[in-house]
Amino acid sequence: MIFFHFTTAPMAEASLRDGLSYGHLRRSSGEIIQPIVWLTTDASPCDHGLLTGKEILTESQIDYLQRVTADFDDSGTFISYQFEPHGRAAFEHAGFAPASPAAQAELEQLYEPRYPLDIVRAVCFCHQLDHPPYVLVRGRGIDVALRLSDSACIHGKIPANNAGLMAWLTRHRADLEQRWQQAVNLYRQFYPDRKSCVPDL
Numbered sequence: 001m002i003f004f005h006f007t008t009a010p011m012a013e014a015s016l017r018d019g020l021s022y023g024h025l026r027r028s029s030g031e032i033i034q035p036i037v038w039l040t041t042d043a044s045p046c047d048h049g050l051l052t053g054k055e056i057l058t059e060s061q062i063d064y065l066q067r068v069t070a071d072f073d074d075s076g077t078f079i080s081y082q083f084e085p086h087g088r089a090a091f092e093h094a095g096f097a098p099a100s101p102a103a104q105a106e107l108e109q110l111y112e113p114r115y116p117l118d119i120v121r122a123v124c125f126c127h128q129l130d131h132p133p134y135v136l137v138r139g140r141g142i143d144v145a146l147r148l149s150d151s152a153c154i155h156g157k158i159p160a161n162n163a164g165l166m167a168w169l170t171r172h173r174a175d176l177e178q179r180w181q182q183a184v185n186l187y188r189q190f191y192p193d194r195k196s197c198v199p200d201l
Contacts, residue, residue, distance in 0.1 A: 003039040012087075083119070095190055097124040097182040099135070103172040110164045111140040124176065126183040129194070133180035137165070148176055 022035030
């Protein structure tokens with residue numbers, strides 16, 4: 001028996017990198033059921049809760065779904081996932097600002113995939129307005145946050161063969177600083193009323 005798992009583009013990358021993980025279900029009563037994993041024997045992505053572009057949603061439904069929904073199924077036929085045509089816009093829609101295509105392509109040359117579809121990705125994500133700009137690099141055995149101003153590690157552990165990663169960060173620092181500003185602008189779109197606060201990292 002073959003099971004299928006449908007999800008959004010940002011979550012698909014995490015699943016391809018790390019495998020499926022447990023999630024939760026929030027009932028209309030507010031009760032949260034966990035842990036669960038959504039699996040189905042239905043090969044169609046329709047009617048599983050993800051948007052197809054045909055739904056008419058209320059404003060509250062749009063507000064709830066706008067950060068988590070993407071569909072890269074092509075007219076009812078499955079196509080191979082590629083980040084630029086399928087993932088970048090979905091990441092930005094969810095509040096992440098990925099590195100430029102050139103920076104991303106160069107990063108992928110630094111580390112070999114550990115298994116098929118093991119993807120390394122560099123994104124900026126603003127979770128607090130006062131936080132120092134940083135870039136998250138995840139995938140292919142790497143999970144690290146590097147401060148843009150001085151390349152210091154503020155989360156995770158820098159890989160042993162870090163010379164290439166540090167040189168990559170230096171070469172693309174200007175682009176990543178622009179991506180950070182994009183991440184800040186995305187944050188303000190999601191939280192227009194929030195003021196700056198003290199960093200927690």
